[in-house]
Amino acid sequence: MRFSFGSFFSNDVGVDLGTANTLVYVKGEGIVVNEPSIVALDRDRRKLVAVGAEAREMMGRTPENIVTVRPLKDGVIADFDVAEEMLRYFIRRAQRNRFLVRPRVVVCVPSGITEVEKRAVRDAAERAGAREVFLVAEPMAAAIGVGLPVNEPVGSMVIDIGGGTSEIAVISLSGVVTHVSERVGGDEMDQAIVQFMKKAHNLLIGERMAEQIKVQIGSAYPLEKELEMPVKGRDLIANIPKTVVVRSEEVREALQEPVNIIVNATRMALERTPPELSSDILDRGVIMTGGGSLLKGLDRRLREETGLPVSVMDDPLTCVARGAGKILENIEEYRKVLF
Ligand SMILES: Nc1ncnc2c1ncn2[C@@H]1O[C@H](COP(=O)(O)OP(=O)(O)OP(=O)(O)O)[C@@H](O)[C@H]1O
Ligand SMILES: [Mg+2]
Structure with a gap:
């Protein structure tokens, strides 16, 4: 028998822990949580008052005894305790009453993340109830989410523009070959x-x-x-x-300054791309994901600046979470993309 007891009762989840939005994908079900990454706490930070959309409504409108916190900044955890609380809340909600086994959790992180920042994500997910934690680079998850052939020896370029980060990555053979990350989004x-x-x-x-x-x-x-x-x-x-x-x-x-940073980062990524992969990208085009890709005319601007076919994917805010989901559903096929 190939499946273990653990996977039989599996309630594995994939989490796109974003600066602006957190999405949770439950294996076999799909995206069950899609909420702003915002927490409202009482002033001494002991009690959660609200999480997600409800906390967002309170932003800038709180009485003195309540504070709203965005625990992620520039794609990484800025407030550890609050990030952990938020993750615990979302994972619990995603699992509803299936308290059979603690879940395995795939968390999507920026490709420019440091070891220390990775550690913080792992620890937060473990303390929030994960049995095992796997990390995957966000542009990789986005590429899988939109169905690019990430395991094959062809180059795919992804531009993911989120709330806190913009990442440009070239993917081939289950790995990120080149990436440029800017903490601008x-x-x-x-x-x-x-x-x-x-x-x-x-x-x-x-x-x-x-x-x-x-x-x-x-x-x-x-x-x-x-x-x-x-x-x-x-x-x-x-x-x-x-x-x-x-x-x-x-x-x-x-908006010129942040937009120029994204344009220059894309140029830099193209300069660093090995020629064989450049020619793949020229043939296959560049995909844009993340909420920031919806800024009007950004695709056109990038097309003109690079001369490449650039297109915004459908439903760009969910690409990363859908990718995390595909990884969970086919863990054998995607084992190599995890770290
Ligand atoms: N139509 C739109 N035009 C421009 N920006 C948009 C649009 N819709 C959403 N956004 C922006 O997209 C951002 C959120 O995108 P997304 O959810 O992909 O980010 P995230 O994954 O949480 O962040 P990160 O990946 O940087 O951690 C927000 O800054 C939001 O204002
Ligand atoms: Mg994101």
């Missing part, structure tokens, strides 16, 4: 918009408002039809609430 774009609103409009806005502006009218390439939207915030001079109409052209200007 959607969060940085939001910050750039907050700064811009202060400088250009004397308007103080929160992170969530900045994100809305980015999603609705943000872009990396001139739009066919430029857009505008009313933005509410606090006037920095009169100190009263105010509404300002913001145009997509100015937002694009504000």
